[in-house]
Amino acid sequence: MLRRLPKKLLALASIAAAVILATAACGGSSSPTAKPAAGTPAHAPFVMGIIHVGSKTDAGYNQAHAEAAAQVVKNLPYVKLLETENIPENADVSRVIENMIAQGAKFIVPASFGYLDPALDTASKHPDVMFDHPAGFKQADNFHTYWAASDQYSYALGMAAGKMTKTNKLGFIAGFQIPNIIDSVNAFTLGARSVNPKAEMRVIYDNAWLDSAKEAASTNALADQGVDVVTMIVDSPITVVKTAESRGMYTVGFHSTAVQQYAPKGWIGGIGFTWGGFFTREVQAIEAGTWKSNPKNLIGSLTTDMVTLAPFGSAVPDDVKQTVQAKIQDFKSGKAQVFAGPIKDNKGNLKIAAGQVGDPSLVNTFDWYVEGVVGQ
Structure with a gap:
């Protein structure tokens, strides 16, 4: 981010x-x-x-x-x-x-x-x-x-979340509501709904990049709402993944490939720089x-050596792994695009028409959420 x-x-x-x-x-x-x-x-x-x-x-x-x-x-x-x-x-x-x-x-x-x-x-x-x-x-x-x-990886890992959720409720904990965070929220949600149209995303902003107390409270709040898969963009994901695992939730990490050691049972995968x-x-x-x-x-981008996919967790079925890897290959080859229309916002407005692809500058300017994100 x-x-x-x-x-x-x-x-x-x-x-x-x-x-x-x-x-x-x-x-x-x-x-x-x-x-x-x-x-x-x-x-x-x-x-x-x-x-x-x-x-x-x-x-x-x-x-x-x-x-x-x-x-x-x-x-x-x-x-x-x-x-x-x-x-x-x-x-x-x-x-x-x-x-x-x-x-x-x-x-x-x-x-x-x-x-x-x-x-x-x-x-x-x-x-x-x-x-x-x-x-x-x-x-x-x-x-x-x-x-x-990293939005291509976010989309692919969203597919894993969409396949593995039992409640169809996903969660995202982030530091601040800014365009590049919204970009990741939207990419993850689109990926999840591409394999599970019933999936919904709930987002909590802590207004801090590192605040363990807020991160624990946000994770518990999502669990109380029935969320069973949570991801995050905060400086240290340790609190989120540990709290999530204690509540029986799956997690998708961000920033480092080292975090899965703190919540191996609930780990799906993650993005590492x-x-x-x-x-x-x-x-x-x-x-x-x-x-x-x-x-x-x-x-x-994912075609360079600057960002990578963290190893999958032991709970991830082979078919889910194959779905994620296949989509990543499609992104690398140019066969797939994250923001390929038609895409509506969560108020029902058409934002990207069929046959069109969202401009790369969206990462700078996103001020709307895709269909499936709950709230404003």
Whole structure:
């Protein structure tokens, strides 16, 4: 999705102008160039910094970024990693960036949307240091932005939810009601209703990206309404999946492929962001002197190595797995589109006509829910 409200809403404007990474561009693999042969002179150290807004073991947004940074070091052992966590979205991030630069950092990832303005301001003072920022809507010669679209996976996993629900009531817990969240809600609902027209979606917004008490309360509220499959977009999905499993609900995760360990019995599947290959290529481009010629805003898709499907849970029947995988292949080949008409909103208005496909800019502008979403 898509980082941190209220500023996060502005980040979505970047998607429409994004350059979609083709499979060839990303290589479909996170493998870096080959390691030097024995006897080759040692590679000069390269210092990379990454700054997390939360815990790097949150099994969610921050952990996905932390694992990516660790993968860079594994791929390129000469990289020295500087890493901080639990840094608030205020001027503190500028202090952390300056400290990293003082230690020789040449590539820094301020990995939360709320870091955008202070990080960009600090970057302007250090033109020889390159920055990658998640989902930002402002760029500069040494400050690029990135993200990965996930609505195709949301649709496919919605199909799994639609097949596995017994009550026909699905739930979605999210931080804020913003366009890219609505995009995911709509995609998931469309997928569910494509295999189960009786499926309905109930959405709760916590007005916070991380609030365990609210997440538990929202999950319990959905369970009390008869919801038996729940998904989420919050920084750490741990509370939601654990609470859901305790209430006998199935879950579909988001952000990291690590969360299923907390609720294995109720786990259906999930979406995980895998930035390691991308960051590795960024380091190599900086070293090669080609980084500034890259597009300033890169958006990956399911045909790249920036987002992936988490493993299915043991409760998922083979036919459900096959349905999900077949739809993903249709998306990859271009045979299927998420927002292919006819599509009505939940008030009965035709929004996308038959034979038409929703414009990609919908992810920036969604202010309506598809048929099947309960409420406004």
